[in-house]
Amino acid sequence: MELTSILKPEAVKIIGKATSKKRLFQSLGEVVSACYDLRSDDSVEALQERENLGPTGVGHGVALPHARIKGLDSVCGVFLKIESPIDFDSVDRQPVDLVFALFAPLDSGVDHLKALALVSRTMRDSNVCAKLRANTDSATLHAILTEAPSIQAA
Template sequence: MDLSAILKPEAVKVFSAASSKKRLFQEIGDVAHSAYGLSASDTVEALLERESLGPTGVGHGVALPHARLEEIDKVVGAFVMLEKPIDFGAVDRQPVDIAFALFAPNDAGVDHLKALALVSRTLREPALCAKLRANLDPGTLYALLTESQSVQAA
């Protein structure tokens, strides 16, 4: 599995600002709707429900919100870059400016975990995160994310 299997180019967006975690989730819901046809409100509700179990901010300005949805049949993702970081309740208390949301079917099982591990490994690379933060063009961001995977796989 690589990122191009779960992330469409049109699911990569840059936002100048989100005032809160909830507002970020609403932006992600809109991206999931436009890229995958998912219900924006169901997506936001599922993200908020998962987040209530514990924050998905993994540190170093990165968050990996994720949720299970009835309406999909495979794992899909949305990548959002924020020009202005927000408080996310991350484990290291650093504000978040990179969010990679994953959505999985209710019965995804190991596929959901594999996708989450893949995204986590990818965004744990400081050099990649620096490149992402230096580029605010969605096409370039998509290329960086998917190129990173093919280089690591080689």
């Protein structure tokens, strides 16, 4: 599995700010709706349900929200860079500015886990995160993510 199969170039966005986690989820829902033809409300609700189980802020300014969605055919992703970091209840209590959300079919099983592991490895790479933070062009951000060294999943 490669990030190019999960993340469309148009699903990479830079937003000025999100006033809350809920507003961030709404932004993710809008992008996933536009790029993958999913209902925004369903996506936001699924993200919130998953987040209620425990925060998906993994530390170092990174969050990896994820959800399973009815009617989805394959795993897909949305990446948002937030210019004004927000509180995300992260494990290290640091605000979040890099968000890679994953959406998977209800019955995706191992594909969802492989995608999550791939995204997690990519976003744990401090060099990748530094490059993402240093750039302000969506196409460049997509290239950084999809050309990351940890591109291959097990």
